Amino acid sequence: MMAKHFNIPLFLPELACPFRCSYCNQAAISGQLKTPSLEEMRATIESHLQSIPIGENHIEIAFFGGNFTGLPEKFQIQCLEMAGEFLQKNQINGIRLSTRPDYINKAKLELLKKFGVTTIELGAQSLDEVVLEECGRDHTVADVYSSASLIKSYGFRLGLQMMIGLPGDSLEKALKTAGRIIEAGAEETRIYPCLVISETALEQDFRAGKYIPLSLDEAVFWSAQLVEDFDSAGVKVIRIGLHPSEELNNNGFVAGPYHPSFKELVMTEAWRLHFEKQDWPEANEIQIEVPASERNFAIGYGAKNKKKLLTRYKKVKFVANPSLQKRECIISQILPCS
Numbered sequence: 001m002m003a004k005h006f007n008i009p010l011f012l013p014e015l016a017c018p019f020r021c022s023y024c025n026q027a028a029i030s031g032q033l034k035t036p037s038l039e040e041m042r043a044t045i046e047s048h049l050q051s052i053p054i055g056e057n058h059i060e061i062a063f064f065g066g067n068f069t070g071l072p073e074k075f076q077i078q079c080l081e082m083a084g085e086f087l088q089k090n091q092i093n094g095i096r097l098s099t100r101p102d103y104i105n106k107a108k109l110e111l112l113k114k115f116g117v118t119t120i121e122l123g124a125q126s127l128d129e130v131v132l133e134e135c136g137r138d139h140t141v142a143d144v145y146s147s148a149s150l151i152k153s154y155g156f157r158l159g160l161q162m163m164i165g166l167p168g169d170s171l172e173k174a175l176k177t178a179g180r181i182i183e184a185g186a187e188e189t190r191i192y193p194c195l196v197i198s199e200t201a202l203e204q205d206f207r208a209g210k211y212i213p214l215s216l217d218e219a220v221f222w223s224a225q226l227v228e229d230f231d232s233a234g235v236k237v238i239r240i241g242l243h244p245s246e247e248l249n250n251n252g253f254v255a256g257p258y259h260p261s262f263k264e265l266v267m268t269e270a271w272r273l274h275f276e277k278q279d280w281p282e283a284n285e286i287q288i289e290v291p292a293s294e295r296n297f298a299i300g301y302g303a304k305n306k307k308k309l310l311t312r313y314k315k316v317k318f319v320a321n322p323s324l325q326k327r328e329c330i331i332s333q334i335l336p337c338s
Helices: 026-030 038-051 073-088 106-114 129-134 141-153 171-183 201-207 216-233 246-252 262-276 292-299 301-309
Strands: 004-011 057-064 094-099 117-125 157-164 188-193 236-240 253-255 285-290 315-320 330-333
Touching (some): 004 038, 038 073, 057 073, 073 106, 094 157, 106 141, 117 141, 117 188, 141 157, 141 171, 157 216, 188 216, 216 236, 246 253
Parallel strands (some): 004 057, 057 094, 094 117, 117 157, 157 188, 188 236
Antiparallel strands (some): 285 330
């Protein structure tokens, strides 16, 4: 059995971020308004460690929300030294952080390597020049490729995050971004739908009718196709959709394809698309064997996929098969007792 992965998230909202991307309001997205002190970070880590079930786990402390490598070096070191205490005690397996593609160089990577960082996530968002320009990212596609290559050359695990439905985006561009993330050598990714968040430039454009967010159905359909591409390439999708923080559920959210169970909707759609490609037997009752971890997704959110199959078959039985992976399935007729 593979070790279960746990991140202990520490949010540093908008710290060291020199630009305000049109869609970004980190306080509203994370539900956190101020930067935690080192002692508050330490308390958060200890609390999470107590809540993680005993077993074969892979645990990383994760610095999210800001531009970590743009922080003053002294504060970077303080954060990493604090996290390193837990690494030295073998209470965690590594440290991860998120940063901007244009804030990576050899000196920064040497510092991160020295203090036990294992994974670096870059907020690529899109690998289309027009989309990057329209949302005010102020870095180029070449910056992403260059930083990704350098990160991998130092032996870090590379994550590249993407966002769909940004100004100027299209399904074709999103699929090309996924292809370029794969090409850049990412081991993992996150897929976020672009939401209109309060107190952002995108909110102004939305209210002025200059920006129309994706519908929920569009965002689900796009994401399901991206998941298929990443899975086929062996790139681990570690998150789909934003975490339903208290702030996002209340005042922070203005418009866009937000749903508290967005991942479940996407995986339901991924299985629906997969089922469309299958050869279905002529029978009254069928059994579908699927990976144990995918069984609920195969049945579907609100049993959507099962209900659709029940319009064709009298009985549909989903069975967990531990030898199957991803969206592998075995479809067979349930034979009546003789």
